[in-house]
Amino acid sequence: MTPAGPVLAATGLHKTYGPTPALADAGLSVQPGEIVAVMGPSGSGKSTLLHCLAGIVRPDAGSVRYGPHELTTMTDARRSALRRTDFGFVFQFGRLVPELTCLENVALPLRLGGLRRRAAEDRALEWLDRLEAADVRGKRPGEISGGQGQRVAVARALVTTPRVVFADEPTGALDSLNGERVMGLLSRAARDTRAAVVLVTHDARVAAYSDREVVVRDGRTRDLAGVA
Amino acid sequence: MSIGHALLGLLEAGPRHGYDLKRAFDARFGHDRPLHYGQVYSTMSRLLRNGLVEVDAVEPGDGPERKRYAITDAGVTDVETWLARPEKPEPYLQSTLYTKVVLSLLTGRDATAVLDGQRAEHLRLMRELTRRKVEGDLADQLICDHALFHLEADLRWLELTAARLQQLATAVRP
Numbered sequence: 001m002t003p004a005g006p007v008l009a010a011t012g013l014h015k016t017y018g019p020t021p022a023l024a025d026a027g028l029s030v031q032p033g034e035i036v037a038v039m040g041p042s043g044s045g046k047s048t049l050l051h052c053l054a055g056i057v058r059p060d061a062g063s064v065r066y067g068p069h070e071l072t073t074m075t076d077a078r079r080s081a082l083r084r085t086d087f088g089f090v091f092q093f094g095r096l097v098p099e100l101t102c103l104e105n106v107a108l109p110l111r112l113g114g115l116r117r118r119a120a121e122d123r124a125l126e127w128l129d130r131l132e133a134a135d136v137r138g139k140r141p142g143e144i145s146g147g148q149g150q151r152v153a154v155a156r157a158l159v160t161t162p163r164v165v166f167a168d169e170p171t172g173a174l175d176s177l178n179g180e181r182v183m184g185l186l187s188r189a190a191r192d193t194r195a196a197v198v199l200v201t202h203d204a205r206v207a208a209y210s211d212r213e214v215v216v217r218d219g220r221t222r223d224l225a226g227v228a
Numbered sequence: 229m230s231i232g233h234a235l236l237g238l239l240e241a242g243p244r245h246g247y248d249l250k251r252a253f254d255a256r257f258g259h260d261r262p263l264h265y266g267q268v269y270s271t272m273s274r275l276l277r278n279g280l281v282e283v284d285a286v287e288p289g290d291g292p293e294r295k296r297y298a299i300t301d302a303g304v305t306d307v308e309t310w311l312a313r314p315e316k317p318e319p320y321l322q323s324t325l326y327t328k329v330v331l332s333l334l335t336g337r338d339a340t341a342v343l344d345g346q347r348a349e350h351l352r353l354m355r356e357l358t359r360r361k362v363e364g365d366l367a368d369q370l371i372c373d374h375a376l377f378h379l380e381a382d383l384r385w386l387e388l389t390a391a392r393l394q395q396l397a398t399a400v401r402p
């Protein structure tokens with residue numbers, strides 16, 4: 001059953017690394033299927049916010065609710081299980097496993113979830129195809145271009161049909177044509193599967209694929225929807 | 229945009245009636261702003277006066293829509309000259325946004341709010357253009373991208389200015 005209200009809701013997040021606060025009262029709420037862009041200057045806390053939301057980093061204070069679950073108090077084991085089943089991740093540089101083919105990379109999350117090889121690879125191939133990357137299925141990450149790698153990474157993030165996809169600068173290392181291609185495919189796939197997306201980007205043209213933007217400045221979030 | 233040159237260029241493919249020219253213009257370049265018939269006929273009579281087009285056939289009856297226009301050699305040369313001449317880049321030195329920011333600082337108002345409000349408005353339009361681009365054909369993509377790159381440039385300026393507000397505040401209010 002789908003719980004009503006936001007799929008993800010964070011409030012009052014604080015996180016300090018050493019002397020400088022990375023997050024100082026940040027918050028963000030994401031509706032099911034919504035694409036939210038997180039923007040802001042370098043070092044403002046965007047990635048830290050994303051990591052807190054995804055349960056990768058535990059904030060010093062504040063709450064992150066994913067449906068009925070409170071991520072900040074969950075055990076590490078439960079959080080990583082949840083990340084595997086319910087969340088998908090795309091980073092600036094694909095972070096694909098270099099020893100595996102692209103097809104095996106995309107199938108990996110399904111295999112880790114216990115699916116048999118054949119079924120996992122069938123599904124992986126469907127996703128590579130959706131991301132217009134079926135042609136590189138037999139290649140290893142070192143043998144493909146950055147744009148192809150990011151499309152493979154998006155396929156891997158979406159293959160488990162997660163409820164939330166976290167993307168940190170997914171187009172950051174691409175030229176604008178390839179960046180747009182990745183973003184167009186990511187947003188379409190997310191909309192098709194009704195996955196919510198938290199998209200960190202400093203590129204306004206990429207952010208324009210979202211439904212809404214939030215700006216982070218000095219560790220604080222500001223929702224532009226309330227402005228103007 | 230130079231409507232005269234655009235219409236003239238469209239005539240190079242072959243003679244057309246005024247209404248046909250309007251349709252061709254709207255399909256390729258009109259998008260948000262289709263031509264009025266009045267604009268077409270006043271432009272065509274100017275081109276006619278300058279010898280850049282000629283009336284190639286007239287259907288029986290009256291009214292300007294019965295004329296069929298053809299481009300002349302002088303017209304072709306004119307199109308060629310126009311295409312070869314680079315457009316003057318916009319200098320963008322008279323920025324209302326800059327004025328608003330400085331005035332906010334001078335009067336002790338919240339300049340960040342001005343910048344954020346503008347940013348939200350820019351992003352709203354960028355989202356709309358992006359939707360149109362995603363759903364559209366190549367022509368839509370190119371037209372929307374042109375607008376999107378300009379809006380992006382404005383946004384970068386808004387960000388840079390937001391980051392320099394402290395500095396700017398001391399500069400305008402010593």
Ligand SMILES: Nc1ncnc2c1ncn2[C@@H]1O[C@H](COP(=O)(O)OP(=O)(O)OP(=O)(O)O)[C@@H](O)[C@H]1O
Nearest residue numbers: 017020021022040041042043044045046047048049
């Ligand atoms: N693991 C870490 N250890 C120490 N400091 C960190 C760590 N992660 C982030 N920080 C610090 O926290 C602040 C926020 O960093 P964060 O990576 O969230 O910024 P960002 O907005 O993602 O920047 P960028 O746009 O450059 O990626 C920075 O001052 C950064 O140096």
Ligand SMILES: [Mg+2]
Nearest residue numbers: 046047048168
């Ligand atoms: Mg970052």
